[in-house]
Amino acid sequence: MPSWNAMRLMLGQAISATAAWLASSAAACIVCGRAHGSHGGGQRAITGLCSSCTNAIPWITRIRCAICGRPEACPDCMRRDVTFFTASRSAVRYDETIREWLAQYKYRGNERLAPLLGRFLCSAYDRLIRELRQTYGDIRFEAVIPVPVSAERRMERGFNxxxxxxxxxxxxxxxxxxxxxxxxxxxxxQSYKSRIDRIQDTKTLFAGEASVLEQFLRYRLSCTSSSIPLRLLLVDDIYTTGSTVNACAEAVTTALRRIEPSLSLELYVLTLARS
Ligand SMILES: [Zn+2]
Ligand SMILES: [Zn+2]
Structure with a gap:
């Protein structure tokens, strides 16, 4: 039997744990700042978000363009001369809500959005893997490559x-x-340029980091058969016409083929939002 003092201590701990739980369940939404409880209508509330922010997420659930994952008819993929990636998928549409959330995260330093947006991307990854496995069986990626920002942008924001x-x-x-x-x-x-200017401008914007890619290929060869195609995942925040990720895919392809000319390679793209 625990003593009365020990019981009081245990009871006190239980009460403060309950108070902490109640406080967290009525915490402020990390996007709009409004207090929210754990009960939300519509979709199951996402941790950290109020129910109205949860319901505002424009998930992409159906796609029409098999290349870029666009939910409607897609002239960009039809007009592109060479597409260096196999397919691109995005978590959400780039609507007013996501534009505002990304602005909070990128320009106004709301770092609490980072894990939330990260989870969005992970759900898009899970969907991409499910889609690929339905068609190709048990395939997997071997590395994730981020689309780089310029040194100026990185200095400005403090992060990529x-x-x-x-x-x-x-x-x-x-x-x-x-x-x-x-x-x-x-x-x-980019938003001030015409489509053609944008494509021309973007073509020469990126280069493969030869030493990093060579090191990665050498490591890969030590543990994977070279007959298995190398599948890589490029990641960016927004997909607009696809010219940025296509230029990145071209740069990675060129750099890898320079190191290993016979390399069998498949590049996929994952972005947070699709405009
Ligand atoms: Zn909210
Ligand atoms: Zn498309």
Whole structure:
């Protein structure tokens, strides 16, 4: 039998644990700051979000373009001369809600959004894997490569959002994060350019990081048969026309083929949002 004092201590601990639980269940939403309880209508509430923010997430659940995963008809993929990636998938649509959340995260330093957006990307990864396994059986990726930002952007923000998102997927999938790309130069604001200018401009923006890729290939050869195609996953925050990720895929392909000309390679792309 525990003594009365010990019982009081245990009771006190139980009460403060309950109080902490009640406080956390009425915590502020990490996006809109409104207090929220654990009961939300609509979808099952996502940890850290109130029910109205949870219900506002524009998940992409149905796709029409098999290449870029767009939910509607897709002229960009039809017009592209060479597509260096097999398929691209995104977690959500780039609507007003996601534009605002990404702005909070990228420009206004709301770092609490990082794990949340990371979870979005991980759910897109799970869906991509399920989709691929339905068609090709038990296939897997071997590494995650983040789309790099320029040194100027990194200085400005203090981080590369694609790198943080890549890290969430890498941990979730148990894959190495390989910094196999560099941004050769800084580009102006993409949104002010025409489609053709954008494609031309983007083509020369990235290069494979030869030493990193060579080291990765050497490591791979020590544990995997070279007859198995190397499947890599490129990660970025937003997919617009696909010119950025296509340029990245081209740069990785060129660099890897320079090291190992007969390499069998498949590149896939995962982005948080699809505009
Ligand atoms: Zn909210
Ligand atoms: Zn498409």
């Amino acid at each position: 959002q694609a790198e943080q998102l890549s890290a969430s997927v890498a941990v979730h999938a148990g894959l190495p994060l390989v910094h196999g790309l560099v941004r050769v130069r800084h580009s102006g604001k």
